[in-house]
Amino acid sequence: MEGGGSRRLSTAEQPEARQAPRSPGGQKDSLPGGSARQAERLRRCCEEQWRLLCEERPERPGNLVKAEWKPEQGIVELKSPAGKFWHTMGFSERGKQCLLPEEALYLLECGSVQLFYRDVALSIQEAYETLLCQEAMSLSHYQVFSHLKQLGYIVLRFDPSTVPSPYERQLNLESHCKSSGKHHRKRRRSSSPWLHEKKHKVYEDLSEVEGTSSKDGDDYGDSIPMDEKPLSVQPKESDAGSAEGESMPVPLDTGQKDSLSSSSKQAEKREESSTGTHAPRWDFTTITFPNMASDQPCTHLPSPDSRLLPENVPGREVDAASWCTQINQKQEKLSRKERKQRERESRYKSSVNADQEVRRCSNWQEYKALLEQRRQQRVWKRPAHLWDQAVTPLLRPEEVTSPAALLQQISVLQPSHILDGASRLQEDPEAMKIDFNVYQADAVSKFKKTNPGKPHVRMCVRSCSRQSKKGGNAVLPSFDEQIPSLRALKQVTYLSGDVPLVFALVDHGEITFYSLKEFKLPVDVNH
Amino acid sequence: MAAGAEGVPGLCGAAEGSETPGTPPSPAAERPRVRRQRGRFLVWSPGAARALRERHRVWGALVGTPPRRGPRGGAAAGPRLPLQLRPEEARALRESGGATVEPVDEAEAEPSGGGAGGGARAALATPLSRAERRSRVFRALWGRGLHLTRGGKFGGDFLVYPGPPAQFHACAVAQCPRSSRAQPLGALLAAARLCACVRKALLLCAAPPEGAPSCTAITWRADLT
Numbered sequence: 138m139e140g141g142g143s144r145r146l147s148t149a150e151q152p153e154a155r156q157a158p159r160s161p162g163g164q165k166d167s168l169p170g171g172s173a174r175q176a177e178r179l180r181r182c183c184e185e186q187w188r189l190l191c192e193e194r195p196e197r198p199g200n201l202v203k204a205e206w207k208p209e210q211g212i213v214e215l216k217s218p219a220g221k222f223w224h225t226m227g228f229s230e231r232g233k234q235c236l237l238p239e240e241a242l243y244l245l246e247c248g249s250v251q252l253f254y255r256d257v258a259l260s261i262q263e264a265y266e267t268l269l270c271q272e273a274m275s276l277s278h279y280q281v282f283s284h285l286k287q288l289g290y291i292v293l294r295f296d297p298s299t300v301p302s303p304y305e306r307q308l309n310l311e312s313h314c315k316s317s318g319k320h321h322r323k324r325r326r327s328s329s330p331w332l333h334e335k336k337h338k339v340y341e342d343l344s345e346v347e348g349t350s351s352k353d354g355d356d357y358g359d360s361i362p363m364d365e366k367p368l369s370v371q372p373k374e375s376d377a378g379s380a381e382g383e384s385m386p387v388p389l390d391t392g393q394k395d396s397l398s399s400s401s402k403q404a405e406k407r408e409e410s411s412t413g414t415h416a417p418r419w420d421f422t423t424i425t426f427p428n429m430a431s432d433q434p435c436t437h438l439p440s441p442d443s444r445l446l447p448e449n450v451p452g453r454e455v456d457a458a459s460w461c462t463q464i465n466q467k468q469e470k471l472s473r474k475e476r477k478q479r480e481r482e483s484r485y486k487s488s489v490n491a492d493q494e495v496r497r498c499s500n501w502q503e504y505k506a507l508l509e510q511r512r513q514q515r516v517w518k519r520p521a522h523l524w525d526q527a528v529t530p531l532l533r534p535e536e537v538t539s540p541a542a543l544l545q546q547i548s549v550l551q552p553s554h555i556l557d558g559a560s561r562l563q564e565d566p567e568a569m570k571i572d573f574n575v576y577q578a579d580a581v582s583k584f585k586k587t588n589p590g591k592p593h594v595r596m597c598v599r600s601c602s603r604q605s606k607k608g609g610n611a612v613l614p615s616f617d618e619q620i621p622s623l624r625a626l627k628q629v630t631y632l633s634g635d636v637p638l639v640f641a642l643v644d645h646g647e648i649t650f651y652s653l654k655e656f657k658l659p660v661d662v663n664h
Numbered sequence: 665m666a667a668g669a670e671g672v673p674g675l676c677g678a679a680e681g682s683e684t685p686g687t688p689p690s691p692a693a694e695r696p697r698v699r700r701q702r703g704r705f706l707v708w709s710p711g712a713a714r715a716l717r718e719r720h721r722v723w724g725a726l727v728g729t730p731p732r733r734g735p736r737g738g739a740a741a742g743p744r745l746p747l748q749l750r751p752e753e754a755r756a757l758r759e760s761g762g763a764t765v766e767p768v769d770e771a772e773a774e775p776s777g778g779g780a781g782g783g784a785r786a787a788l789a790t791p792l793s794r795a796e797r798r799s800r801v802f803r804a805l806w807g808r809g810l811h812l813t814r815g816g817k818f819g820g821d822f823l824v825y826p827g828p829p830a831q832f833h834a835c836a837v838a839q840c841p842r843s844s845r846a847q848p849l850g851a852l853l854a855a856a857r858l859c860a861c862v863r864k865a866l867l868l869c870a871a872p873p874e875g876a877p878s879c880t881a882i883t884w885r886a887d888l889t
Contacts, residue, residue, distance in 0.1 A: 167833050168826060175831070182830050183718055189744075191710045246729035261728070262708040265746070266701060266768045276704045283729045645704065646725040646748035647814050 204241060206254040206264075211271055213241035213252065222249060225291045225584055237294065238268040239282045246283070277600035277643035278572055284648055285596070289578035295571040295595060300634040303560065429457060436461055540662040552657060559631035562624065569621060569629045571638070572598045594652070595633045600643040626653065695761070696720075698754055701768040705749040712763075713747040720762045721806065723813050723829055724749040750814070751795060752802035759803070797871040798840045804877040805838065805869075812838070819858055824867060836865040836881065852882075860884035 166175065203216040215234040219227060226240045236244070244250035245264055252259045254267065269276050273294075285292045301310065427435050440454040471479070489495055498504040523530055537543045574592035576584060621629075630638055630653075639652040696712030698705050707713050707724065716722045728744035749757075757763040792800075798821055806812055811825040813834075820837035823829075837859050841847070852868075859866040860883075869879040 165831055165833050166827070167835070179828060179831055182828070183714075186717070186830065187710070187714050243729060248731065262699075262706075262746070265706070266699070269701075270769075275702065280727055287729065644814065644816050645750045646727040647816050649816060 201251045203251050239274050239279050242268050243283050243286055278598050281598050281641045291576040291584055293574045295574050544660055555630050559627040562628050569597055569625055571595050592636055594637050594639045596639050596641055598641045696763045698763050698765045699768055700765050705754040707747040721811050722753050752799040755799050756803045756806055792873055800871040800877050801840050801869040834864055836867045838867040838869055840869050856882050
C-alpha cells in the first residue's frame with residue numbers, strides 16, 4: 138500500500154495526543170564510540186522516527202468537504218459546502234466554490250478536504266503528482282505556500298494588475314476608494330468648489346470656472362448646460378483597455394480649501410466611469426481649452442467634432458454669454474468665523490494675483506523667469522577673490538542650513554535606493570515573477586477575500602530546477618548559479634510597488650527566505 | 665589553519681577512491697521506489713523512507729505538511745512524508761542499486777550525464793557542471809560510510825555526520841567547487857571562519873574530470889591565535 142494518506146482513521150481510532158519529540162534520545166553525541174548505550178539510543182531513536190512516519194493522518198469523515206479536480210481549468214471545484222477555510226482560501230466562479238491547486242493540496246494534507254478525480258478519491262501522493270504539474274505551481278511553489286500557511290499567514294497568488302501605479306499611489310487613490318463607496322454630494326460654502334472624487338480612474342478636464350463660488354444650493358453635476366456641453370476636444374478614454382497602466386497625468390487640484398487662494402484659477406474635475414486607464418493619446422500642446430472665465434471675451438463654443446463623441450451624446454454649439462452674466466450674482470455670505478479668519482489672513486497673506494508683474498506673465502515659463510529674477514536680486518554680493526577664480530567654492534552660504542545639509546552637498550557618494558531608475562527599465566519577459574501575496578496572520582479576522590488590501594510582503598520563489606518542457610530544456614536561473622543582477626532586482630522590486638519583497642530559495646525541499654534591506658550609512662554631524 | 669584529514673572521523677585511514685556501498689544491491693522488487701517529477705525526487709512509502717534512512721544512510725528531508733493540533737489539543741507534530749531526495753542522493757542510490765527511480769510522466773527525458781557508467785567518465789575531458797561534481801563528491805563521501813545531509817544552513821553543500829543525524833552532531837561542512845576556476849581566497853576564509861564558529865571542520869572537495877574525488881579538511885588553529 139502506497140502513501141501515508143490513503144487510509145482514513147475514524148475518530149475513535151486516532152492516536153492519543155502526545156508531545157512532539159524535540160530530539161529523540163536527548164542530547165546528541167559528537168563521535169561514535171561504539172558503546173552499547175549509544176547503540177541502544179540509536180535503536181530507540183529509529184523506532185520513534187519510524188513510528189512517526191507511519192502515523193496515519195487523522196481525518197474526521199463527517200467534516201470532510203468533497204472536491205473535484207478539473208484539469209482542463211486547472212482548479213478544484215467544491216462539491217459540498219466549504220468549511221472554515223473559506224474565509225481565507227478559495228474563490229467563486231460561475232456560482233461554484235473553487236480552490237486553487239495549491240490550496241486544495243494543502244487542505245488535503247491537513248485532512249479538511251477529500252479530493253476526487255474521475256470519481257476516485259486521490260491519495261496525497263496522487264494529488265501531488267496530478268495537481269502540481271503547472272508552470273505557475275510547481276513543487277517548489279507549493280512547498281513555500283505550505284510553509285507559510287503552516288505559520289499562519291494568508292497566502293494568495295500575485296496578480297500584477299492589482300498593483301497601483303506610482304501615480305495612483307501618489308494620489309493615495311487606493312485608500313480613498315476604500316473609504317468612500319459613493320461620491321460625496323455634500324456642498325461646502327467655501328471659496329473653492331469642492332473636488333468630487335468617485336471611484337473611477339479617469340479624470341476629465343472641464344471648463345475652468347473662475348470666481349468665488351458657484352450658485353449656492355446648486356448641486357455639483359447639476360444641469361448647468363456649460364458642464365454638460367462637450368468641449369471641442371475631450372480627453373476621454375474610450376477604449377476598454379487593460380486595468381494596468383498610468384492614469385492621465387493631468388495635474389489635479391486636491392480641492393482643499395486652504396490650498397487655493399480665492400482668486401486663482403480653479404479647475405473643476407469630474408470623473409467618468411471607464412473600464413480602464415491608459416497612457417494619454419492626446420497631444421495637449423495642440424489642443425486648446427477655451428477659457429471661459431469672466432474676464433475673457435470667449436463665450437462662444439463651437440459644436441464639437443461628432444467623431445469624438447459617443448453615439449448617444451449629441452453636440453451643439455452654444456453661446457455662453459447669457460449664462461456668464463448669471464453667475465456670481467448671489468452675494469457670498471460668510472459666517473462670522475469666516476469673516477474673522479479672512480481679516481486675520483489679510484494682514485499677512487496676499488494674493489499672488491494682486492502683483493502686477495505676475496499678472497503680466499502669460500504662462501508658467503514667464504512666471505518662473507520672474508521668480509528667478511527676483512531671487513537673483515536678493516542674493517548678496519559674492520566676494521570676488523572666492524568666486525571669480527577658476528576654482529570656486531562648492532557651496533553658497535544661503536544654500537546650507539545645517540551641518541547635515543552641508544555634508545550632503547559636498548559628499549561624493551550619493552545614497553541610492555533600489556528603485557532609482559527602476560521606472561525607466563524596459564519590460565523584460567525573462568524577468569523574475571512575483572508569485573505570492575502574503576498577509577499577516579493576525580489580520581485573519583478582518584481579512585476579506587474580495588478586498589484583501591495591501592499585503593505584508595510579496596514572495597518571489599526561486600528554485601534550482603531543470604524542467605524539461607516539450608520544446609527542450611529550460612533551465613531556470615537559479616540561486617545555485619548566481620544571484621540575480623541588479624537590473625533584475627530593480628525590475629522585480631518596481632513590480633512589487635511599495636510592498637517589501639522576499640525571496641524564497643528552495644533547494645530540493647529546504648527553504649530559506651531572504652530580503653533586501655535598506656541601509657543608510659550613518660552621517661556624523663555632531664562636530 | 666591546518667589542512668589534512670585528521671579532524672574528520674571516517675575519512676582517515678581509508679584509501680582514496682574506495683567505495684563501500686554499505687548494502688549489497690537488493691532485488692528490484694524489494695527496492696525502495698523513488699518518484700521523479702520534473703527534476704524532483706520524492707519517496708512516499710514509510711517503509712521505503714525507513715529503509716533509505718536506516719539501511720542506505722540516505723536521509724533526504726521530510727517535506728509533507730504536518731497535521732495541525734490533534735482533536736485533543738496536542739502539540740503540532742513534525743513534518744511528514746513525502747521524503748524529498750536531492751538529485752545526487754537519488755543518483756547515488758540508483759547507481760548503487762539501492763533504489764529504483766520511476767518517472768511520473770513518461771515524457772520526462774533522462775537527465776544528462778545520469779546514465780554514464782565508469783567508461784564514459786574516463787573519456788570526459790570537458791569541464792564538469794556543478795551538479796556533476798557535487799554528485800561525484802556525494803558518491804565518494806557516502807561510499808565511505810558517512811551520513812550526509814543538506815549543508816545550506818552553513819553555506820556549504822553537505823553536512824557530514826559520523827552517524828545518524830538524529831543522534832550526532834555534524835563534524836564537517838563539505839563544499840564542492842563552484843567552477844573549475846580558482847576561488848578567491850576571501851571566500852575560503854569566510855567559509856573557514858563560519859565553520860570555526862560552529863565547531864565543524866571545513867571540507868574542500870575536488871572532483872576533477874579525470875581521477876577520483878578528493879577532499880581536504882581545514883581547521884582553524886585556535887592555539888596559535
